[in-house]
Amino acid sequence: MDPHQLKDYIYNFSLADSAQGGRGYNRVLLQLFGYTGHGKSSFINSCKFVLDGEYRTIAESGQRESGGAMTMVRNAYKLTDTITIVDNRGFKNMDNIEKIQINSQLANLLPLNQEVKWAEEYDDILCIINKKSDSDYTDIIVPIFVYSVKTNLTKDEDNEVREFLETCQEMTRINPTIVLTNKTSGNYSNVEERLGTKRVFPVENYTEDRQLATREKHIDILNIIKSVLDDVKFSLEHGSDPEEERTEHIKFLMGMAHRIFSAKELEKKEEEDRKKQKEMPVPNIFTRIWNAIFFVRK
Ligand SMILES: Nc1nc2c(ncn2[C@@H]2O[C@H](COP(=O)(O)OP(=O)(O)OP(=O)(O)O)[C@@H](O)[C@H]2O)c(=O)[nH]1
Numbered sequence: 298m299d300p301h302q303l304k305d306y307i308y309n310f311s312l313a314d315s316a317q318g319g320r321g322y323n324r325v326l327l328q329l330f331g332y333t334g335h336g337k338s339s340f341i342n343s344c345k346f347v348l349d350g351e352y353r354t355i356a357e358s359g360q361r362e363s364g365g366a367m368t369m370v371r372n373a374y375k376l377t378d379t380i381t382i383v384d385n386r387g388f389k390n391m392d393n394i395e396k397i398q399i400n401s402q403l404a405n406l407l408p409l410n411q412e413v414k415w416a417e418e419y420d421d422i423l424c425i426i427n428k429k430s431d432s433d434y435t436d437i438i439v440p441i442f443v444y445s446v447k448t449n450l451t452k453d454e455d456n457e458v459r460e461f462l463e464t465c466q467e468m469t470r471i472n473p474t475i476v477l478t479n480k481t482s483g484n485y486s487n488v489e490e491r492l493g494t495k496r497v498f499p500v501e502n503y504t505e506d507r508q509l510a511t512r513e514k515h516i517d518i519l520n521i522i523k524s525v526l527d528d529v530k531f532s533l534e535h536g537s538d539p540e541e542e543r544t545e546h547i548k549f550l551m552g553m554a555h556r557i558f559s560a561k562e563l564e565k566k567e568e569e570d571r572k573k574q575k576e577m578p579v580p581n582i583f584t585r586i587w588n589a590i591f592f593v594r595k
């Protein structure tokens with residue numbers, strides 16, 4: 298398809314026209330994930346550009362001076378009447394506590410358009426999972442992982458990403474799409490193998506200082522949106538209804554939180570036992586001799 302046909306396809310996509318009248322879903326929610334600085338916000342600006350015809354920095358992008366994440370508010374941007382794209386808070390350490398909350402964003406349990414603060418305590422995390430937030434569970438969630446070819450992730454980080462992609466698939470029943478940014482600045486021949494997926498789409502984002510529209514960039518970006526819509530269609534033919542999905546998501550996250558905090562508790566207890574053992578007074582030489590004599594006599 299040429300860019301005009303792709304645009305028409307995207308603008309005309311409607312859930313009501315899909316299998317079973319959309320199964321009760323009202324909106325397609327493209328959820329962007331990835332490490333900080335890999336180009337999530339720039340991808341949103343690029344999508345808006347190719348669809349609206351004008352470049353504007355609507356999702357703040359760049360690097361904070363502190364080196365921290367730029368996007369802290371989980372903002373949602375409307376692409377068409379049916380499709381909304383969400384700029385989730387990016388990964389930093391991918392420790393277990395961060396993982397549960399990233400997955401809570403994925404399940405759409407954290408409210409949209411509000412700052413995302415990572416909670417540390419079990420009770421606070423349970424509160425997030427259980428809270429009847431105002432987030433809409435009639436959204437069909439589509440996971441998109443944004444990954445820059447410029448950054449070399451370590452083997453451990455690659456494994457974290459693989460694990461996250463598996464969770465995405467398990468939770469949403471949609472195979473996550475990998476948007477590979479900065480495609481002209483690095484080698485990406487082994488990404489499919491490293492992340493264990495074939496759904497990889499290399500792009501060059503439009504940015505504040507690279508706004509010159511090219512056919513290739515437009516087609517790359519439009520093709521990603523078309524492809525995820527095809528996934529949505531397929532999922533509607535084979536998936537379950539929104540309420541069932543929401544219950545499953547909550548169950549999944551509760552199980553995950555329970556596993557992580559039980560392991561943490563166990564670790565804490567073992568550490569305390571080790572400390573206690575160290576603090577026990579060492580018997581002096583006379584006590585040791587007396588104990589030895591007593592033992593021989595017995
Ligand atoms: N040349 C080029 N620059 C890019 C591309 N994608 C992102 N950038 C630049 O990379 C920097 C970080 O991009 P952002 O879009 O802010 O990254 P992010 O993933 O939203 O980061 P956080 O909000 O911190 O999680 C910005 O300076 C962008 O201009 C790309 O495909 N090509």
Ligand SMILES: [Mg+2]
Pocket residue numbers: 337338339357358367368384
């Ligand atoms: Mg951002």
